[in-house]
Amino acid sequence: MNNNKPSYYLTTPIYYVNGEPHLGTAYTTIAADTLARFKRMQGFDVKFLTGLDEHGQKVADNAAAAGVSPKEWCDRLAPKFTDLWQALNISNDDFIRTTEERHTRAVQRFYEAMQEGGYLRKDTYKGWYCVHEETFYTDEELHQAGHADDHLCPDCGRPLEFDEEENLFFKLSEFEQPLLDFYAAHSDFIQPETRRNEVLSFVKGGLKDLSVSRTSFDWGVPIPFAEGHVSYVWFDALINYLTAVGYGDPDSQAAAEFARRWPAQVHFVGKDIIRFHCVIWPAMLMAAGLPVPERVFAHGFLLTKGEKMSKSRGNAMSPTDLCALLGGGLLPDGSLPPAGVDAYRYYFLSDVQFGADGQISLERMLQVYNADLANSWGNLVSRVLSMTKKYFEGKVPETAVGIDNSLAQIAAGLYDKVSQAMDAIDYSGACAAVMELVDAANGYIENEAPWALAKAGDAAKLAQVMYALLESVRLIALYFAAIMPSTSADVWGRLDLSDVTKADLKAESAWGLLPAGNQTKVGQPLFQRLKESDVL
Numbered sequence: 429m430n431n432n433k434p435s436y437y438l439t440t441p442i443y444y445v446n447g448e449p450h451l452g453t454a455y456t457t458i459a460a461d462t463l464a465r466f467k468r469m470q471g472f473d474v475k476f477l478t479g480l481d482e483h484g485q486k487v488a489d490n491a492a493a494a495g496v497s498p499k500e501w502c503d504r505l506a507p508k509f510t511d512l513w514q515a516l517n518i519s520n521d522d523f524i525r526t527t528e529e530r531h532t533r534a535v536q537r538f539y540e541a542m543q544e545g546g547y548l549r550k551d552t553y554k555g556w557y558c559v560h561e562e563t564f565y566t567d568e569e570l571h572q573a574g575h576a577d578d579h580l581c582p583d584c585g586r587p588l589e590f591d592e593e594e595n596l597f598f599k600l601s602e603f604e605q606p607l608l609d610f611y612a613a614h615s616d617f618i619q620p621e622t623r624r625n626e627v628l629s630f631v632k633g634g635l636k637d638l639s640v641s642r643t644s645f646d647w648g649v650p651i652p653f654a655e656g657h658v659s660y661v662w663f664d665a666l667i668n669y670l671t672a673v674g675y676g677d678p679d680s681q682a683a684a685e686f687a688r689r690w691p692a693q694v695h696f697v698g699k700d701i702i703r704f705h706c707v708i709w710p711a712m713l714m715a716a717g718l719p720v721p722e723r724v725f726a727h728g729f730l731l732t733k734g735e736k737m738s739k740s741r742g743n744a745m746s747p748t749d750l751c752a753l754l755g756g757g758l759l760p761d762g763s764l765p766p767a768g769v770d771a772y773r774y775y776f777l778s779d780v781q782f783g784a785d786g787q788i789s790l791e792r793m794l795q796v797y798n799a800d801l802a803n804s805w806g807n808l809v810s811r812v813l814s815m816t817k818k819y820f821e822g823k824v825p826e827t828a829v830g831i832d833n834s835l836a837q838i839a840a841g842l843y844d845k846v847s848q849a850m851d852a853i854d855y856s857g858a859c860a861a862v863m864e865l866v867d868a869a870n871g872y873i874e875n876e877a878p879w880a881l882a883k884a885g886d887a888a889k890l891a892q893v894m895y896a897l898l899e900s901v902r903l904i905a906l907y908f909a910a911i912m913p914s915t916s917a918d919v920w921g922r923l924d925l926s927d928v929t930k931a932d933l934k935a936e937s938a939w940g941l942l943p944a945g946n947q948t949k950v951g952q953p954l955f956q957r958l959k960e961s962d963v964l
Contacts, residue, residue, distance in 0.1 A: 479524030
């Protein structure tokens with residue numbers, strides 16, 4: 429933690445430990461990683477959190493079926509997530525598991541705060557419960573979803589279980605008006621706008637008290653003042669955002685970190701868990717006397733042929749398989765090719781409008797890959813560095829660095845364009861802004877024809893043109909660094925520059941900073957063009 433820089437705290441949801449990480453979890457995590465990287469380059473002291481939700485009946489049942497303890501089961505599955513995030517170049521600062529002692533301490537302190545505030549009561553819960561979704565459903569909700577007779581889960585379609593047990597209830601009903609007042613005063617809290625309207629409608633329909641403990645099993649955080657009760661898994665899970673910044677830790681340094689980090693700037697979530705994060709979570713925080721995060725951004729589903737992508741539907745594709753396909757296969761050591769990982773990241777951020785449902789397909793991935801990365805950006809890098817080698821022995825030419833060329837004029841507005849898009853969490857807009865300079869640079873080559881200048885012996889003009897192109901390549905890699913960190917670092921290395929991912933974005937965005945005399949190198953194509961037979 430750097431106290432000289434402003435804090436920026438962002439999170440993904442914590443993912444269910446059961447099963448394999450998939451395109452949906454990777455989508456959320458890459459989106460959060462991109463913003464985290466961008467904010468670091470803007471000079472923020474970033475705290476980027478992701479992790480695993482390891483409690484609940486579903487975990488206990490799966491562990492029992494496997495003949496191991498729930499903790500052993502979680503320990504087996506956790507590396508599937510940590511390994512994938514490493515392979516996808518995720519730069520998280522913390523990885524929380526809800527079985528950690530620090531989290532138990534935070535959850536218990538939070539329940540005590542709600543108890544002290546008078547927001548918990550004991551009662552008997554009678555109703556329907558989905559073990560898979562770890563969610564309670566009222567008869568009214570089942571009726572509205574058309575499942576009043578068959579008692580199937582409105583979300584996953586699995587049979588519900590009727591549950592009757594003594595529970596602690598959170599007095600959520602007392603927060604209907606406080607939540608509406610909060611939404612009115614904080615119009616940016618729920619994004620995008622369509623999600624905000626959905627939440628407002630739900631809250632205006634009336635809130636009921638929520639069961640927040642279980643007594644029918646013991647795999648959860650014990651509630652200290654209620655013997656035999658463990659936390660409801662969703663309450664447990666939401667509190668992780670506090671745990672990771674020191675909540676409930678008596679250490680003075682942890683308290684200082686919490687004071688500096690909380691409230692978070694943004695929670696990234698999928699639209700299917702928006703009510704937990706935009707209704708229950710802010711009400712919980714109000715009950716505990718804590719500030720509410722600045723923003724919850726709920727993205728849409730990834731769809732194939734109109735259906736949500738999921739393992740249960742049999743239409744899920746593996747992130748690692750896609751990265752290998754786009755990168756031309758695994759490396760000799762079995763790791764993913766960096767260019768394939770960056771191409772994967774670029775596709776999901778550029779071609780799917782973050783916040784809306786996105787139609788994805790291998791055919792479209794191939795089209796975007798070849799058009800944007802292989803033929804445009806990658807080809808630009810190869811052509812510019814090859815001409816630099818041919819005409820200037822690979823050295824950045826000495827020239828009067830002016831801003832009177834078309835590329836410099838486009839570059840002059842890029843910092844504001846990309847920053848505004850990133851702040852709006854509009855990744856496709858950010859990518860499109862950078863691609864404007866890519867396309868302009870490719871057009872500039874054709875218009876200025878460096879080969880003709882060299883043939884005519886116009887050395888001064890050739891140096892100006894080539895410097896403008898090299899400087900454009902430097903800036904494009906700078907702005908792509910948060911989205912495609914590996915290939916951007918590669919490009920800066922070819923320009924004889926240091927690690928772009930650690931660059932000061934605003935300072936480096938000025939035109940003309942590429943030093944004359946730097947020894948460039950051509951290297952291998954940044955992105956190899958792919959044929960249909962390579963992917964489909």
